[in-house]
Amino acid sequence: MTSNLPALVIIVPLLASLVAAGAGWFNRKAPFYIAVIALLISFISSVLLLAQVVATGVAIEYQMAGWPAPVGIVYVIDHLSAMVLVVITFVAFVNLIGNRQAVETEFKNKEGAFNALYVLFTAGLVGMTATGDAFNLYVLLEIASLSGYALIGLGSSRAPLATLNYLFLGTIGATFYLLGVGYLYIATGSLNMADLATIIPSMMNSSTILFAFIICLTGLLVKMAIFPVHGWLPGAYSESSTVSAGLIAPLTTKVTIYIMVRICLTLFTPEYTFGYIDPTDIMVAIAVASIIFGSLSALAQKDFKRMLSYIIIAEVGYMVGGFFLGNRMGVSGAILHIVNDAAMTLALFMAAGIFIWKTGDEKQSSLKGLYAKMPFTMAGFTLAALSVVGVPPTCGFFSKWYLISGGIAAGQYLFVGALIFSSLINAVLFFRIFEIALFEPFKSHHHAGDEEDKVESHHGETIVDPGVIESAQQYSGSDSHDHGAIVIKEPPLPMLVPFLGVCVLLLILGLYSGSIVNNIIHFAIPAGII
Amino acid sequence: MELFSFIVAKADYWAYVILMMVGLYALIAKNNLVKKIVGMTIFQTAIILFYVSIGYKKGATIPILHHGSDHGGEALAAHGAHAAAHGTQEVAEQAAHAVAHAGEAAVKAMDYINPLPHVLMLTAIVVGVATLGVALALAMKVYKEYGTLEEDEINQQLRNG
Amino acid sequence: MKILGKITITICGLLLLFFTSDFPDWGDVNSPASTHLSPYFIEHTIEDTAVPNIVTSVLADYRGYDTMFETTVILTAGLACFLLLRIPRKDSIHRYYRHEPTGVTIRVEGDRYPKGSNVFTRIDSSWVPYDLIINFTCRLLIHFIQLFALYVVAHGHHSPGGGFQGGVLLGASVILFAISGNLRAAIKRFGEKTAAILSSTGVFIYAGAGALCLFIGEQFLNYSALGPLLGTDRIMARSHGILIVEIGVAMAVMAVMIWIYYNLSSAGKQDEGL
Incomplete structure (x- = not known):
């Protein structure tokens, strides 16, 4: 069984989604449990794979249908993909169990279809990460995108329009990637990543390969919402439902950045990317523009989820800029930030879910x-x-540290300045929220005692009811001076425990950053980069 | 006639560029949502044209093996069924034998066009159809919500409401 | 916006045209695409899989993993349309029925239904006039279309065809029935629940066949592992494995085409379509 782990990571979610889609027509509760069990199995398999790769130090290769590369499709699990696999399955699993009530309320008669699409989205991302074939990546990219559109499309009343926008831009991005693969095929005749990596060094002067690189990169930049083509992200993430946003926001852009790292390092070898083309100046400039734009736009938002979406745009700028710095510190910082940013975004969107449950609006x-x-x-x-x-010792500090060191070493002081500027703006953003949440009640009005009784009766409720604005709860905090004890009303345990678990994970990731970089990321970067 | 042979050599590729630009223009610049969706479909179809034109070989036929080799295949199948009783070890030898005996009708790669782009494009066509379905479903929801499919009218409603 | 669009595509178009200069000539037998990988498929398909149609053998065997996900993409589209559009139908207070032999229309109020309901068909308040020629012709054609579709699925090994093509033809036959008559009549014969479960089952056949090979001990989707189960040698097992997955694909594609049509044409309500 262990030799089949690379296939199990993706087959179990796929089969489970099919069973969940069919079971949804017979039993309302079954699809949720099927999805949770499948994601748990997938998570355990990916952890085992990571342990195996770190222990042996060699990439695992799995031939689908028994044909060797380049005739058939092979899966290649090396350090980088194993780490990203763990991230994807963990985020999907925790998000689903943490949002159980939201799933039950918002998708009333369609549990089968929703859970099936949720697991298919995860399966698509897992397949994208593990594959070693350029065209297979496109097919899995489309599975993840289509299920993403469906999950986002069912949200607020503005969701369909935002999703349609996302669909147009996402299709342009994926089709550009497909065009790039076509150019590679017409120039070399092969689709396998390792095979291409052996052919490209002999064809460096070909304009076809140059254009393939440019257009693959453009397609991926559109899909990761970097500054000029970011238009789809704020609308799509803020109008969707809580559980969909908690799944898609931490994962889509990060896995797209992983694909960019993969094709720049493995497919087009580092000598070609950083030596022959050397896009450092242009890409870092785009990244700086993205960081500044994202941070400044986040300041102007009144809506919590929209603010988070603009922060995501800035974070994408960190990763793209860090990767294209071209030295080991920068690339390590970018890859470490993939893990950290996925965890941070998951925590923030789960917090947004709890806030919406509590206050009823955004x-x-x-x-x-x-x-x-x-x-x-x-x-x-x-x-x-x-x-x-x-702020140390949380994980965000360490990835920024690597990025800043890489920027100084590469002489890109504008990038370093943008990073520091963005950290300051983030501080302003979040301290503004701390202020509202800590100090505001002093200005609110008093309510009569019966409001507090109404609060008491809500104590046992566990069903999300977003339509009711529980204003009594907000203001009764101020009554603490007059009436004595503050009523602490946490969200129910199934919502609270996963959220707190992810927040503690941020601390753990920070403390273990050094060992992550030395044991995993160090081997993920080929020796060609200084 | 140099110009003519040059045009024939590259005309297929120019055709895909023009088709792709038509689709991209419709996707970017048109106001109506359904026209944008049609533009997206044209855009994806241009890529299909590009891939299929990679696979063409002069003087070659469709990638289904001719009847001569088909007899080789049937003989192979007969041998295979025969050898199933004797164990699979012999099948490999029988296979090599049958193919060698059908040597006069040996399969030459030059006689058949490249099958791989066709396979890839079967997948791309299906992906295009799926995207079209989801896009139309979303457009229908937009129409139910705003009562119109023109983007400027929708933006006006969003600004006012 | 239009001017910006025109400028963008002119620049992009000129850039693309410039970059085609390095391409191999169209139809060149010695281009890298024709000499690097594909000769292996052409020369070895018979001895590896015993299937003369090279496109089918590459699609379902060498690159069968891609095809499995392609079928999943179609299933995703069906699920997405269902998730986005489907709303439960509210029953109206009165219904209209037409008596088939005489053509008389009656209106029934409340909760009663006409007796002898096999001669009464229900129509909507905006009903389409009954068209004898179209109905009769379509009912004749549908049988032949389905027969041809089954032929296409079964002969994917020897002629152009296969699961996708046959599945689309089967789906088109049911859609033809829905267009020529009433959407509700089509739903009565081929319901939404049937379509949904059939689509998942089709993909499950494909993935399940692959998983079966996994449990027997070979890699995922390695059909030669099915040899002992099917009673043939390893090479014919690949050919039979291709047929099994093609059947799964045809089932899934047919069901999803019909499901998407039901949801799109009635905007989710599924009471009266085109």
Whole structure:
């Protein structure tokens, strides 16, 4: 069985999604459990794969249908893909179990289809990460994209238009990638990544290969929402439902960055990417523009999820800029940031889910007095916010440290300046929320005692009801001065425990950053980069 | 006639570029959502044209093996069924034998066009159809919500409402 | 916006045209694409898989993993249309029925239904006039279309065809029935639940065949592992494995085509379509 682990990581979710889609027509509760079990098996397999790759130090190769490369499709699990596999399956699993009530309320008669699409999205991302064939990557990219469109399309009333926008831009991106693969095929005749890596060094002067690189990269940049082509991201992520946003936001852009790293390092060898083409100046300039734009736009938002989406755009700028610096520190920082940013974004979107459950809408101004009402949740949220700002010992600090060192070593001082500027803006953003959540209640009005009784009766409720704005709960925190004890009302345990678990993970990732970089990332970067 | 042979050598590729630009223009610049979706389909079809034109070989036929080799295949199948009783070890030898005996009708790669782009494009066509289906479903939801499919009218409603 | 669009595509188009200069000539027998990998497929398909149609053998055997995900893409589109559009139908207070032998239309109120309901067909308040020629012709044609579709699926090994083509033809036959008559009549014969379960089953046949090979001990989708199960040698087992997955694909594609049509043409309500 262990030799079949690379196939199990993707087959189990695929089969489970089919069973869930069929079971949804007979039993309402079954699809959720099928999905959870499948994601758990997939997560355990990916952890075992990572352990195996780190222990032996050699990449695992798995031939589908028994044909060797380049005749058939092979899966290649090396350090980089194993690490990203663990990230993907972990985020999908934790997000699903943490949002159980939201799933039950928002997708009432369609549990089968929703859970099937959720697991298919994860399977698509897992397949994209593990594959060693350029065309197979396109097919899996399209599976992940299509299920993503469906998951996002069912949200608020503005969701279909935002999703249609996302669909157009996503299709342009994926089709450009396909065109790039076509150019590679017409020039070399092969589709396998390792095979291409042996052919390309002898064809460096070909304009076809140059154009293939440019257009593959452009397609991927569109899909990861870098500055000029970011238009789809804020709308899509803020209008979708909580559980979809918690799945798609941490993963889509990060896996696209992983694909960019993969094709720049493995397919087009580092000598070609950094030696022959040397796109450092252009790409770092685009990244700087993306960071500044993302940070400044996040300041202007009144809506919590929209603010998070613009922060994601800035984070994508960190990773793209860090990767194209071209030295070992920068590339390590970018790859480490893939892991850290996925964890941070997951924590923040789960926090957004809890806030929406609590206050009923998404505005930042409704977060008043939450420190008094939900101390544990807010403690976790504080940890996640400090991580985005970049305070040690959380993980955000360490990836920024690598990126800044890489920037100084490469002489890109504009990039370093943009990083520091963005950290300051993030600090302003989150301290503004801390202020609203900590201090605001002093200005709110008093309510009569019966409002507080209404609050007591809500104590046992576990069903999400976003339509009811529980204003009594917000303001009763201020009544603490008059009436004595503060009523602490945390979200129910199935929602709270996964969220706090992810926040503690941010600390653990930070403390173990050094060993992650030395044991995994160091081997993921080929020796061609200094 | 140099110009003519040059045009024939590259005309297929120019055709795909023109088709792709037509599709991209419709996707970017048109106002109506359904026209944008049609542009997206044209854009994807141009890529299909590009891939299929990679596979063409002068003087070659469709990638289904001729009847001569087909007899070789049937003989192979008969041998295979025969050898199933004797164990699979002999099948490899029988296979090599049958192919060698059908040597006069040996399969030459030059006689058949490249099958790989066709296979890849079967997948791309299906992906295009799936995207078209999801896009139309989303457009239908937009129409139910706003009552119109023109983008400027929708933006106006968003600004006012 | 239009001017920006025109400028962008002119620049892109000129750039693309410039970059085609390095391409091999169209139809060149010695281009890298024709000499590097594909001669292996052409020369070895008979001895590896015993299937003369090279496109089918590459599609379903050498690159069968891609095809499995392609079928999943179609299933995803069906699930997406269902998730986005489907709303439960509200029953109207009164219904219209037409008596088939005489052509008389009656209106029934409340919860009663006409007796002898096999001669009454239900119509909507905006019903389409009953067209004898179209109905009769389509009913004749549908049988032949389905027969031809089954032929296409079964002969994927020897002539152009295979699972996708046959599945689309089968789906088209049911859609023809829905267009020529009533959407509700088509739903009565081939319901939405059937379509949904059939689509998952089709992909499950494909993935399940691959997983079966995994459990027997070979790699995923290595059909020669099915040899002992099917009673043939390893090479014919590949040929039979291709047929099995093609059947799965045809089932899935047919069901999804019909499902998407039901959801799109009625905007999710599934009471009256085109």
